[in-house]
Structures are given as C-alpha cells and as structure tokens.
Amino acid sequence: MSSFASTQDSIISVENGTAVIEAEHYSTQHKADTRRWIVFNSLSTSVHGLADSDTIHLEGASNNAYIELLPDTRTNHYEPLEHGVNFSAAPGKLAVLTYPVYFDAPGKYFVWTRAYSSGSEDNGLHIGLNNTWPSSGQRLQLCEGKNKWTWSSNQRRKDNHCGTPNTIWLDIPESGVHNLTLSMREDGFELDKIILTQDPDYKPEDAGPSETRYTPPPLSLKKTFLEVQEYSLILEAHQTFESIGDVPFYHDRRNSALGIDAREIQYRNVWATSQLKVPEKMWGKKASAQKTFKNVILVTLGEIDGESSYKVLLNDKEIGSFTNRETTTDYQENYFELGSLTLNPGDIITIQAKAVTNGKIPENGGTAYARGRWRGLVFQE
Ligand SMILES: [Ca+2]
Ligand SMILES: [Ca+2]
Ligand SMILES: [Ca+2]
Ligand SMILES: [Ca+2]
Incomplete structure (x- = not known):
C-alpha cells in the first residue's frame, strides 16, 4: 500500500530553533546559464x-x-576576474538556489555553511531570503580550514576579510514557509550543508546534525465502503434507516452496521425490517424531484458463523434478494447490486435481514449465528 506521500510532501523545518539542510537538496536553480551548481555524489567522476x-x-x-x-x-x-562571469559582487545575479523552509517562529536566524575551499578564489557566497538579499546575508566568507570541510558563519568586511562568526544572518519576518536563497560570489565554491539557527552560541561540529526534514505521517485509510470507488450518495444503515416490526435491528457501533441480536432465540431465522421514507429534499435543494440512479448497491457484512439473507423492497415491491457468500473473515463487506433505480420523494425503501447459522461454529451447546449485519446503501449516477 502506498504511503500517499511524495517527496514534495516533506519539507525542511525548524526544530528547536534550528533548521539543517543538505545543500544538494535544493528545490530550484535559476540564472544558471553561465555558472551552475553541480551535484557531486557517489555516482560522479572528476x-x-x-x-x-x-x-x-x-x-x-x-x-x-x-x-x-x-x-x-x-x-x-x-x-582574470570577470565580473558577472566568475565573480559577482552583487548577490542574486548568478546561479541562484532555492530551499523552501518551514519556520515555526519568526526572528533572527544565524546562517552556517559547511564548505570546502582549496584556493583563494572559491570561498565566497551570498545568502538571501525570498529572493531578496539583505546586507546581513552577503559575502559569506570561508578563510580557515582550507582543504577540508569547514563550517563558517563569517561575513567578509572591508576591514576584516575573514570576518567573525555569526555575522551572516537572516531576519525571518513571520512564521510559515520562506525560501532560503543563495547565489554566486566566487565560482568553484563547494557547499555541503546549511544550518539556520536562532542560537547565537551555536557552533556546528564535524558533519553537523541530520537534516531537519518533516515528513507527515501516513493518512488514515477508510474503514467502510472499502470497494466503493464512486458514489453520489451513501445512506448509512444506522444513521438513516429505522427499525420497525417485532424483530429489531440494533446499532452495532463497532462495525458501523445494523444487526440482529441473535442471542434472542425468537430473533433467529426470521426477517428483521428497517425502513426509510425518501425525504422531500433528499437530493439537495430542489424539492419533489424524481431521481434515477444508474446503480444502487446494498453493502452487507459477512460472518463466519452463517450466511445471512437480505431483501430490498421499494414501496413493498421486492427489488432485490441476496445471500452473503461464505467467508473465513468476519465483517468483510459484501456488495449486492440492485441496478438502475428511480426514486421519488415519499418512496419507502425497506431492507430486511435474517440472523442464521451455518452450523459450523459451536457456541453454548448449539452453533453460533450470523447477525444479518448490513452497513448501507450506495447510490451511483
Ligand atoms: Ca573561483
Ligand atoms: Ca572541483
Ligand atoms: Ca572547488
Ligand atoms: Ca551534503
């Protein structure tokens, strides 16, 4: 069974004030005609x-x-230094990467990057937010730790080319999804990982923490009318039908069904009856409208201890008669098709069921009875 989650359903999120992003997990790249971020992994060659x-x-x-x-x-x-080709003093001009991040709180986030510099002209990067480029994100610089993966949060300044830690930061204006963006300052820049943190004392070590990616849990699957793939109306037995006559149906809450209490001997092997009078506005706003369905399906529940029978009547005329198939699994749905049906307001729909035993399951000196459970009527147009 599919988990119904695509990669697009997970998102980098802030956890305890910190978001961790693998650089290679960017969402989009644009302005990439001249310089481009290339992913290197175990499949790559030099x-x-x-x-x-x-x-x-x-x-x-x-x-x-x-x-x-x-x-x-x-x-x-x-x-040679070529402005706009292998160097960009201005941010947002070349090779712009985008990373959507969910921020649970606004505020100031320091930006750390883990980079690998092997020279003097491959260690500058611009950081932005939502394609704006505040001065506090420009000129991230990596000086120490040449020829190895190294964390930096330093901003290059005129009076201090190597900068000091925690001088690259972004101001997140409000909680929600924002796009972290980054762009070229110097070509040859190598980027492994990015950390955004509200903690001014934080200093990442080694490879840093794992990516903070939130993947939503699996959605809950439906538990009733499992094989019904399309319908215009479902009338659930216990919600819409009323038990009438001497042999009552009861509401089996655990199984979302009407059933017959077969512990009562007088309720066995006789028809229990439930009815619905089609209301004036059954089909919506228009009163008194006749409606034709291409198919109507009676949904019943099979049981291991007997194969209950069912009857469907429209205005006292029998339009369907069915018996559950044998089963080794309790409470599996049976689907009985009534075919095309035309209904008018005031029509009476009657569903009958019988509690029966197949003599296979011993119980209290006799054999157990199936309870004539049924779940509802499905109308298809
Ligand atoms: Ca370079
Ligand atoms: Ca290289
Ligand atoms: Ca390089
Ligand atoms: Ca990485």
Whole structure:
C-alpha cells in the first residue's frame, strides 16, 4: 500500500530553533546559464569536462553528496576576474538556489555553511531570503580550514576579510514557509550543508546534525465502503434507516452496521425490517424531484458463523434478494447490486435481514449465528 506521500510532501523545518539542510537538496536553480551548481555524489567522476582546479571531495561530505559551482575559471589571482562571469559582487545575479523552509517562529536566524575551499578564489557566497538579499546575508566568507570541510558563519568586511562568526544572518519576518536563497560570489565554491539557527552560541561540529526534514505521517485509510470507488450518495444503515416490526435491528457501533441480536432465540431465522421514507429534499435543494440512479448497491457484512439473507423492497415491491457468500473473515463487506433505480420523494425503501447459522461454529451447546449485519446503501449516477 502506498504511503500517499511524495517527496514534495516533506519539507525542511525548524526544530528547536534550528533548521539543517543538505545543500544538494535544493528545490530550484535559476540564472544558471553561465555558472551552475553541480551535484557531486557517489555516482560522479572528476572527469566532468568543466573547468575546475580540484577533484571530488566526497570524503567527509554529509549525506555523501555536495554541490560545486562550475565552471571555475578564476582559481587564483593570476586568472582574470570577470565580473558577472566568475565573480559577482552583487548577490542574486548568478546561479541562484532555492530551499523552501518551514519556520515555526519568526526572528533572527544565524546562517552556517559547511564548505570546502582549496584556493583563494572559491570561498565566497551570498545568502538571501525570498529572493531578496539583505546586507546581513552577503559575502559569506570561508578563510580557515582550507582543504577540508569547514563550517563558517563569517561575513567578509572591508576591514576584516575573514570576518567573525555569526555575522551572516537572516531576519525571518513571520512564521510559515520562506525560501532560503543563495547565489554566486566566487565560482568553484563547494557547499555541503546549511544550518539556520536562532542560537547565537551555536557552533556546528564535524558533519553537523541530520537534516531537519518533516515528513507527515501516513493518512488514515477508510474503514467502510472499502470497494466503493464512486458514489453520489451513501445512506448509512444506522444513521438513516429505522427499525420497525417485532424483530429489531440494533446499532452495532463497532462495525458501523445494523444487526440482529441473535442471542434472542425468537430473533433467529426470521426477517428483521428497517425502513426509510425518501425525504422531500433528499437530493439537495430542489424539492419533489424524481431521481434515477444508474446503480444502487446494498453493502452487507459477512460472518463466519452463517450466511445471512437480505431483501430490498421499494414501496413493498421486492427489488432485490441476496445471500452473503461464505467467508473465513468476519465483517468483510459484501456488495449486492440492485441496478438502475428511480426514486421519488415519499418512496419507502425497506431492507430486511435474517440472523442464521451455518452450523459450523459451536457456541453454548448449539452453533453460533450470523447477525444479518448490513452497513448501507450506495447510490451511483
Ligand atoms: Ca572541483
Ligand atoms: Ca573561483
Ligand atoms: Ca572547488
Ligand atoms: Ca551534503
């Protein structure tokens, strides 16, 4: 059985003030004509054909995957700096990645990134929110920890090129889903993981915590009318039909059905009767409208200790007569088709059932009885 959850149903969420994102799990990339974030994982090779000055750095990468901004045509000071090509002082111009994140609380979130720098021109990145680029997200810089995966939350400043921790941050204006965005400052940048945290004292270590991805639990499956795939109206027996006559139906709550209390010997092997008078506004607002259904289905419940019989009458005329099939599982639905039916307000629908035994299940010196359970009528147009 499918869990009815696609990957789109899970979302990075803030847990205890912190959201953790694998960089390779971006949702979209745009402005990627010139430079593009490429995913590297266990299927990748260094022979990718794009300009690059270093090989794959899967060792130690969280989730065994990361992204690199390629081609990398400025790997050192001697290679020409081309504004808008291999360098972008302005944020949001090239290779923009988007990560939807659910924030349960607004406020200030410090941004940490885990990156791998092997040179002097592959260690700058811009961080934004909802495609806006506040000054507090610009010029994330990675100085220490060359040639290994390293966490940084430092903003590059004119007077301090390496910056100090916790100087890259975003202000989340309100709770809800916001798009974390990031874009190129320097090509060749390699990004493994991103952390957003409200804790100013937080400092990630090693690969950091696991991704904080919320996946909703499986939806509850329906328990009644299991094989009914389309209907315009379902009349549930216990909600709409009234027991009449000497042999009563009772409401079997556990099984959402009407049934006959076969412990009473006088209720065995005789018809119990229930009725519904079709109300004036059965089909909606228009009163007195006649309605024709292409099919009507009586839904009953099988039992192991007997095969109960049923009758359906319309204005005292029998229109259907059925017997449950033998079963080894209690309370499985049986579906009996009555075919096309035309109803008018004031019509009387009658359902009858019998408690019977098949003599197979010993009980109290005799054999157990099936209780003539039925669940409802399904109307199809
Ligand atoms: Ca590389
Ligand atoms: Ca570069
Ligand atoms: Ca690189
Ligand atoms: Ca990763």
